[in-house]
Amino acid sequence: MELEAAKMLGAGLATMGVAGAGVGIGVLFGNYVGSGIRNPAGAKTQTGNLFVGMALSEATAIFALGIAMLILFG
C-alpha cells in the first residue's frame, strides 16, 4: 500500500477516538441539566465544575485528533 493511502487510512481510524468525548460530554451535560431541573438554585454553583469537566473530556478528544493530524501531516 502506498504511504499516502496508509496515512489517510490511519488518520481516519484515529479520528474514531473522538466519539468517546461526545459520550463523556453528553453524560456530563445531561446530568447537569437533569439535576438542574430538580434543583435550579443549586445548579448555578456547579457551572464552574461543568466547564472544567467539559474541557478535561474534550482534551481526550483533542489527543485523538492530534494523533490523526500528526499521522496525516507529520
Next chain:
Amino acid sequence: MAAEAHSPLEQFEIIKLIPIQIGPIDASFTNASLFMVIAVAAVTAFLTLSVNTRSLVPGRWQSMAEISYQFIANLVRDSTGTEGRQYFPFIFTLFMFILFANVLGMIPYSFTVTSHIIVTLALALVVFIGVTVIGFVKHGLKFLGLFVPSGVPIFVLPLLVPIEIISYFVRPVSLSVRLFLNMMVGHTMLKVFAGFVVMLGIWGVAPLAFIAVFTGFEIFVAVLQAYIFTVLSCLYLADALHPHH
C-alpha cells in the same frame, strides 16, 4: 492565481528574526520570542494602566483588572487554603501569561506561543517540579504518603501504589499535552477549512460560515484552556501542601 500548496502545519514554523549565537547555543530572537514579549507587555500594560485611576468605585478597565485578580485569588484560596496564599503571584502570572498568549494567537497572521510542545512542557515542568519540591520541603519523606490513599485495605496496596505513582508522573505530560494539542489542533483545523473555502469556489461560503463559528469556539477554548491549566496547577499544589487524602 494560486500559489503552491501550503500545508496547514506551516503556521507553526519558527522564524528567526534576530539570529544570536552564544557558543553552541542558538539563542535567536524568534517569532515565538516576539509573541511572548508581546504577551508579557500586554499583561503588564493591562494590569498597571487599568488601576492607574485608583478609584474606590472602579470604572470598566479597573473593574476588569480587579475581577481577574479576584478570580484567581478565590481559586487559589478555595483549592489550597491559607497556606497557598504565598503561591498566588505564581499562579496569577501563569494564568495571565497563558490567557494572553492563547488569545493573541487568535489574531489572524499572528503566532500562537502555546502551540509548541516545548513551551507548554516548560510551563508544566515548572509547575510539576516546583510542586514536588514544595511537597518534600514541607513534609519531608511523609510526602510519599500521597501515593497511599487512606482507608484502603492492605492487599490492594501493591496494585494501587504503582498506579498512583504512574498517574502522578503522567501529570506534567497530560498538563502540557492538553494545552499544546488544543491550541495546535484548533489552529490546524482553521487552516484546513480555509483550504476547503478556496477549493470549493462558490460553495466555499459553507466552510467559511463554519470557520466563523469555529473561530468563536476557538476563542472560548483559548480562555478555557488557560483556566484549566491554572485550576489543575492549583490542585497539584494543594495535593503537595496537604498530601493526606
